[in-house]
Amino acid sequence: MSDDVMAEIHRDYLFNLVLKGERDDGRAFDEFRDISIETGVAGMAEGSALVTLGDTQILVGIKIQPGEPFPDTPDVGVIITNAELIPMASPEYEAGPPREGAIEIARVVDRGIRESKAIDLEKLCMIEGEKVWIIFIDIHVLNNGGNIIDAASIGSIAALLNTTLPAERYGLGEDSPLPVRDIPIAITAIEFGGELILDPSLEEGKLAGTVYTVITNSDNGISGMQKSGVEPLTIDQVMRVVDMAGTAAAKIREKFLEV
Amino acid sequence: MSDDVMAEIHRDYLFNLVLKGERDDGRAFDEFRDISIETGVAGMAEGSALVTLGDTQILVGIKIQPGEPFPDTPDVGVIITNAELIPMASPEYEAGPPREGAIEIARVVDRGIRESKAIDLEKLCMIEGEKVWIIFIDIHVLNNGGNIIDAASIGSIAALLNTTLPAERYGLGEDSPLPVRDIPIAITAIEFGGELILDPSLEEGKLAGTVYTVITNSDNGISGMQKSGVEPLTIDQVMRVVDMAGTAAAKIREKFLEV
Amino acid sequence: MSDDVMAEIHRDYLFNLVLKGERDDGRAFDEFRDISIETGVAGMAEGSALVTLGDTQILVGIKIQPGEPFPDTPDVGVIITNAELIPMASPEYEAGPPREGAIEIARVVDRGIRESKAIDLEKLCMIEGEKVWIIFIDIHVLNNGGNIIDAASIGSIAALLNTTLPAERYGLGEDSPLPVRDIPIAITAIEFGGELILDPSLEEGKLAGTVYTVITNSDNGISGMQKSGVEPLTIDQVMRVVDMAGTAAAKIREKFLEV
Amino acid sequence: MSEKPEHFIIDGKRLDGRRVDELRSVKIKLSPLDRADGSCYIEWGRNKIMAAVYGPRELHPRHRQNMTKAVVQYRYNMAAFSVSDRIRPGHSRRSIEISKVGRDAFEYVVFTKFFPKTAIDVFIEVLQADAGTRTAGINAASLALADAGIPMRGLVSACAVGKVDGEIVLDLMKEEDNFGEADVPVAMAAGGKITHLQMDGHLTRDEFYEALKLAKIGCDKVYKLQRQALIEKYSGDYAENGEDAITQSEGDADE
Amino acid sequence: MSEKPEHFIIDGKRLDGRRVDELRSVKIKLSPLDRADGSCYIEWGRNKIMAAVYGPRELHPRHRQNMTKAVVQYRYNMAAFSVSDRIRPGHSRRSIEISKVGRDAFEYVVFTKFFPKTAIDVFIEVLQADAGTRTAGINAASLALADAGIPMRGLVSACAVGKVDGEIVLDLMKEEDNFGEADVPVAMAAGGKITHLQMDGHLTRDEFYEALKLAKIGCDKVYKLQRQALIEKYSGDYAENGEDAITQSEGDADE
């Protein structure tokens, strides 16, 4: 109970800060925490990336194996995205099959990769209707410091860019890089006291009335969105986040040139 | 608690009615509530029927796809019957995998279809041991107003009579009607104060010491039975239900000529 | 609660006995309870054995069917070992999927069979990479009177020695005995008040600080071990159990000549 | 599955030599398990079945307790190796249904009102299956309940009747069950009160009536076997040494 | 899946003859189910969807109760036979996500504070699916909540907008959804407050803005249909006899 009281006091404190245009850690409302991306960290994976976004740490591993296409899309490869909110990462997470939250994260990240056409799925078809490459994107959250979706999105595309098609292992020709042709980046804002704030920390995330994610591509086009949480947004607020997201994503995309 | 008291008073009331040879809704003991059967209501299904039996509403959908036969019956098609007591249909139903009650309903309905040989399963074999038609009977209870089994049984055979074998979709020849050659009908009686009552309403069903279902065919032969509930029946009571069931089923079977 | 008090008094009693070098049933510390092995008891199984070890009763059944090998071992047969601690066997057991305890028992028994190379798995390959024999060892505990692991181990190898490869049923040639070439036997000791005691009864097992199983073969070599429980063991204690286990297993192995 | 025989009954004898109203050989062993409060092992033809009873005992979780009576729980399970093709361990839809109607078969006879808030758990394990496991399981359960000292109105006795070669016969064996025209498992309490009844196949109204009357004869025979097993177990006459199972040919039981 | 059409819009008309800003035909039936506290059946083009509401009612298990407000629970489910390839019954990852954002769409409008410790359960069953089941389900849920008498700030109205042949269009039908360039399901409460928003595909910033404005127009149209259904149901005018469903062509509703 006293935990709850402390939490409420802290919420009030953060709320008052926001009304003054400030954040606990001194960031501007549209400012991200430090991001670092380390690729190739999981050596048994075909590709991998460890993303650190403030306190948040996420390891994304890519595994690839030959398999059958879906019957209704016989000529393209398959993407399967899974997120594990393992109990190591947060006292709130529990062991067991993925719940609502983990499923939503995986599906939003998947939407960005898929709808941006970042992966050239046609090139992953070996024999139409019979044999295609199956790409498993496994998002392993190690430390939940807030804004899991953006870190997972950044980690997933970073890992894919770092991925090799393991053709030799399966006697299917020579290894080659996975054909990736865009860098979709998810940017998440929370609405809080009427303000829109990017890259919410764990504490800020708990205050959020609404969480709204916009995924943009290299051409600044939009390829995915997800609103969740109980508070509504106006059309104006939505468009403001769209604009903030485009700018923030472009900055993060530059990171990928450094990797 | 006061709910329980009200329920008990209502039970006493119904009990006293039965002792006087009456039912709450004025029906005779062997009288069914109004039945309506509407077929073809679920357009993506190969066959379907919406059955209304008093307040009870059940939608049965038939899906058919090619697949492998069971190893011990390589030359006949496969029937798979499933009942979903979705939480929409009753405050008592819960989400999740089918429980005892739903499994019993599905298995009794399945027994009637299967044992009456209503579907000519030999005709559903395409290549012995390799390829047969698999018939999925999905019973979707929308509103539980009592006597689910009989409504599900009526809905299932009505849906099957309305079913097309989707051969064209799978490149397996021309579409044709599903070969159905009998109309098995389940009739359920409850035992209550020594009396045998057909088509129990929801309230009557809660009073039942015993629920006893008899499935008869067009030739008035019996092809399935199930007794459940805690009170025993005498041989005489059993035979009385058998006779009542034959008469009631014949009347309902006439409905199928109207459809 | 009074159950707990009785249990504690009983524990103290057993503890004091052990300090005097005695056991409740008069056995020496390295002495097994009576063992009986009856084979062929489950007539639908390819092999079976009912083992009685004191009050413990375990029925092991072997089923064999053709199937695919594991991709990384394409030229050998497959062993799948499963233990069911059915609620019939003990008031503590619950229905449902196998828990930790049942999984550990199955894996330790499996380890003994596998690592001793008791079954000539090469001979169970029919077509490399495509078709091998799959051996299912199902351990069905009927009455838990303590020391399940040893009884399960004895029952498993007894059932395997009694097993016929059902080639005729699958049109794969003539039936033949399963090629078994060793008799691995698990011997379990508990540590209790510094003493090491073999074949713990149910009550003794509840006292155990540590449970330590050693599996030996006909050549007196060791092919499997498992320590569980909270108390540590010294190297000397471990080696004492190894020696006790070798002697006890040799005695039990003689039983197999009688069968 | 084997081939369908051309005839099931030749010169009044069935494939295994039985008359149409004859049970398979039955062997009963009481109290084979010592952890359970009551238990019974039964061999019924080629079926081998173990039944155990625990209770009355505390029921968890508490919200499943009934304030006015004991809850009877019944779990019918087939061992993975009890049939020709291995069964994946765990509940199947078939075993869930059989467990439900098995439970219903006993609610009438058990004096559940004596033990509010408790559970009486009946476990049936089929170790070797031929045909008629559900009725043989009920017979074993009935004896295991008695062995556990659960107060009951009386025993429940069960058998199946069916139709082969156009004739109504008692206690179907495997071939008769697989290829016969109908299968009617029945359980009865004292006075011919039917506590369990299912039916598969095809029968006319009159055939069914005939089947029910034969089932009554069968259940009476079973009752005698059960009663004899209890008497031999609980009378001092019962030989503890040597073979302690009771093997009954029907002739013995009929006397 | 069928082939992609060469053109989706010819001479300003879509494949089914609609204008770019036109809804499919909508048929609404209130209170079709009598067990539920409120219910609504909707036909939206070729979609057929049933919604039911139970509550406020006690929430189990107790640790899920909220001391200060009702917990809104939302379960979107597709019947096994609602699509071309049978769906295995039970939750899928897709249905779990849609259930979550469906719930979020209503939290703002329902006066949850009035009913602490309770649950308000919304169940959506898709009986026949074309495209737009999640938005049609929200529309039906909104009416079922009203039918159950749950106090709300107002109705939630939903529709999808998308892009085909380079144009922004309202209420995607199946072919437009499968082969179009973008799909944006939106739900709005009174005053254009967005309570649900998702997006798939590819749009520029300006196309998306255009889409949102069209969604506003669409949600207004839906609101009128919903309001009319409630009025006809709850005003005395409502004809109880004969066909009691309300079929709306958009023209009627626009007046």
Next chain:
Amino acid sequence: MSEKPEHFIIDGKRLDGRRVDELRSVKIKLSPLDRADGSCYIEWGRNKIMAAVYGPRELHPRHRQNMTKAVVQYRYNMAAFSVSDRIRPGHSRRSIEISKVGRDAFEYVVFTKFFPKTAIDVFIEVLQADAGTRTAGINAASLALADAGIPMRGLVSACAVGKVDGEIVLDLMKEEDNFGEADVPVAMAAGGKITHLQMDGHLTRDEFYEALKLAKIGCDKVYKLQRQALIEKYSGDYAENGEDAITQSEGDADE
């Protein structure tokens, strides 16, 4: 799986150049995670493993609480991408067994009596697996428990010993594990007290005794690495800037 090498030991050197009694290179990083109460990242040869500890904390559901001591819970998990063929997320029978014996390895050293009714949760995530993940995980868990300030009798140190080319060797690498003659994972607390012991393969009694003695030597080496990691972390000397991981060649640790 790769081919079996013809020899594992040539001129006293193993495939990776180690002597028979030499550990693989070890890199330890304390407190890499800030949500957990304690954590440790370890690279052990090509293994990469993260360990985290939460607790003592309230244990739910309450019926799992122990009135007299803390319950130690241990969850060993392999990331889907940690091995060559993707692992389906969730528990496997292997991970359940390793979790159980991992838990048992710590019960003796943790002062559980200090924290009745609570849980002490240890989580092991294998991010990259070579061979020896269960022992490397125990080593990381031991440091994460210390990092969380859980009172213990001392550290637990673990390593595997095995047999290849007829020789007893320390700390099996992948090829030695796959194709070797035996594998014996061991964990020891202070004083050589064995808290974890398993064995696979085939050893004579005397070989096993030799293996145990080598395991003792190995665990002592591990203990020194663990101790040094704690000292460097908690003494002021520890350089916070730059590379904060401790990489140990065995020579360093042996001094």
